Amino acid sequence: MAKKIKQIAIYGKGGIGKSTTTSNISAALSTMGYKVMQFGCDPKGDSTNTLRDGSYIPTVLDTLREKSKVNARDVIFEGFNGVYCVEAGGPAPGVGCAGRGIITAVQLFKQQRIFEELDLDIVIYDVLGDVVCGGFAVPVREGIAEHVFTVTSSDFMAIYAANNLFKGIHKYSKSGGALLGGVIANSVNAGYSKEIIDDFVKQTNTQVMEYVPRSVTVTQSELQGKTTIEAAPHSEQAKIYKGLAEKIGNHTDSKTPSPLEIAELREWAAKWGEHLLRLEQQNIPQDKLAVNS
Numbered sequence: 001m002a003k004k005i006k007q008i009a010i011y012g013k014g015g016i017g018k019s020t021t022t023s024n025i026s027a028a029l030s031t032m033g034y035k036v037m038q039f040g041c042d043p044k045g046d047s048t049n050t051l052r053d054g055s056y057i058p059t060v061l062d063t064l065r066e067k068s069k070v071n072a073r074d075v076i077f078e079g080f081n082g083v084y085c086v087e088a089g090g091p092a093p094g095v096g097c098a099g100r101g102i103i104t105a106v107q108l109f110k111q112q113r114i115f116e117e118l119d120l121d122i123v124i125y126d127v128l129g130d131v132v133c134g135g136f137a138v139p140v141r142e143g144i145a146e147h148v149f150t151v152t153s154s155d156f157m158a159i160y161a162a163n164n165l166f167k168g169i170h171k172y173s174k175s176g177g178a179l180l181g182g183v184i185a186n187s188v189n190a191g192y193s194k195e196i197i198d199d200f201v202k203q204t205n206t207q208v209m210e211y212v213p214r215s216v217t218v219t220q221s222e223l224q225g226k227t228t229i230e231a232a233p234h235s236e237q238a239k240i241y242k243g244l245a246e247k248i249g250n251h252t253d254s255k256t257p258s259p260l261e262i263a264e265l266r267e268w269a270a271k272w273g274e275h276l277l278r279l280e281q282q283n284i285p286q287d288k289l290a291v292n293s
Helices: 018-031 060-066 100-111 134-141 156-175 191-203 216-223 236-250 262-281
Strands: 006-012 036-040 084-087 122-128 147-152 179-186 208-212
Touching: 006 018, 006 134, 006 156, 006 179, 018 036, 018 122, 018 236, 060 100, 100 134, 134 156, 147 156, 156 179, 156 191, 156 262, 179 191, 191 208, 191 262, 208 236, 216 236
Parallel strands: 006 122, 006 147, 036 084, 036 122, 147 179, 179 208
Antiparallel strands: none
């Protein structure tokens, strides 16, 4: 009997640090002995470059435009510590659906049974979370990914994008869609950031997988074209990513979240806004701003 490949999707709005987080998870899992593939689903094709010393790879859609038939192995490139890297890509600028790359790439890999051939343990789809488009919903809608995680900060638009993802998971959960593993809280340095995210997950019946602080180590590593796991393996930030990767590697119990309606979300956000304003007016330092101040 063939082993079951764990397929997960990591969503998040553009600029939230989703690809940085995903690449560090992939790198960390590879150091734990897992055979990992990272599947970039952003049309920009930039999910995997820190796994490959900053170099970009040909995308599935670009390759298909050049050739009528593509062997899946032609669009798989090896990265740090043997992580397999794939970029789905997107259509030519201004033409078609940006999610088409995901649909096309997933179909190609399924037809050629490439995951089984490579004997993978984990496939991680890195998916843009703030575009409402059929292609980007594929890992959730069709249950390609069994477990979904979302990267968010305490900023309203990041939480808004996460809540929208929860709506999609909730909608498709009854027809075999993916379920939510939890929230990865990114750029959590100020006290209030953690408390806002904690309150959001409580309101939506989910959980925080890890709190990841903003760190100059990540910036330094990416300027070298590397993940923190590769460039600074003994740093505090690497320890956090390794802890997160271990939790994701061992994760088995995903659930259906309880998304907020837009009016509820706005009301919730407004209360937090008023609370933070009151704290700020008391001249409390940013890093001390918290509900218990």
